[in-house]
Amino acid sequence: MSGARSLKQLPWRRWSIALHRDIGYLAVALTLAYGISGVAVNHRADWNPSYRIAKQFVAIAPITATAVPEMVANAVMQLGLPTAPMNSYRPDPQTLQLFYRxxxxxxxxxxxxxxxxxxVPRRVLYELNQLHLNGPKHAWTYIADLYAVALILLAITGLFVLKGRLGITGRGGWLTAAGTLIPLGYWFVYLRLG
Amino acid sequence: MRVTVRLTLSLAAVVVSTACAKKPAAPSAQVAVADSTAGTTGAVVAAAGPAVPASAKEYGKVLTLKETTAVSAILKDPRSYEGRRVLVQGPIVEVCAERGCWIRIGGDQEFEALRFKVQDGVIVFPLSAKGKTVLAEGVISVKNLTRAQAIAQAREVAKERGTLATFDSTKIAGPVTDIVLTGEGARVW
Structure with a gap:
């Protein structure tokens, strides 16, 4: 009896709200980064979210040299390039590729x-995608883990921010159920049809 | 208010301390499984170490082999290399534009290249790696693909290249032998 009373007296809701608020503040930047990058990366079948790839065409005189060093020197000279390429490669008998930065x-x-x-790397998006896809590895792996834990805490504490009609026992409960149905429904349909 | 400040500071401290405590990736278990016979083949062409500049960037696990094997030797007789761990050096002539999950390494002979495939997300090669030189270590796999399988694979590569719109399956001949270097570590400069 006294145990139940002391549990009731614990200011757990105050702690939950405080956690929700402060983790929310801490997670704002990462949430924006992951959210923006998430949309960009989701559609990578249609575009390259990290790089802008531009193609231009120019014409030089045909190259008839048979030795690769001569071909490279001729192409570099005709294209007016200031330095030799980092590397060159012939994918097929009629093509020469010159690699520069x-x-x-x-x-x-x-x-x-x-x-x-x-x-050319896309400004801002390149960096956001690097973070989202854990390009840096090392310490970033653990920062991303912490962020994932923070999201879990945000979700749980968010359930108990409001009391009463708008809280988890009312409208909030219905919305939570609706939100749960989205992945569950998709999973069910995907498994059934897939 | 005091609760808020305390929470914020402790969370920040956890983030900072975890980030600072991270050590470089530990050497992989590859040491234990490295194929010591790779160094005895006649196709081994060079000691790899001295040619690599200090500014070279490491990807994935630490390289364990010291001597390189010529791409031409692997392509000439892939079955004799199947399942063997090798170290290959060459220019990166193509990078998977969609996920950075594979590169093509130019061979020591003209018109030859070997695909180096890594697990999605474990290593992500940036497009800026194209044209640089790579030392890549992995295990050679050889698969016989029917024409249908070759078309499916070429379609996937076209998707990753961003050239799916112009993909023409009639140009794909088959059956083909697909030779891939599957790896977990590379050094690029």
């Missing part, structure tokens, strides 16, 4: 047609 020159040797492919 963030740029690849695809030279069609018989025609002299050159495709210049530039790869």
């Amino acid at each position: 963030a740029k690849v020159y695809h030279v069609d040797l018989p025609t002299g047609k050159v495709m210049v492919e530039s790869t």
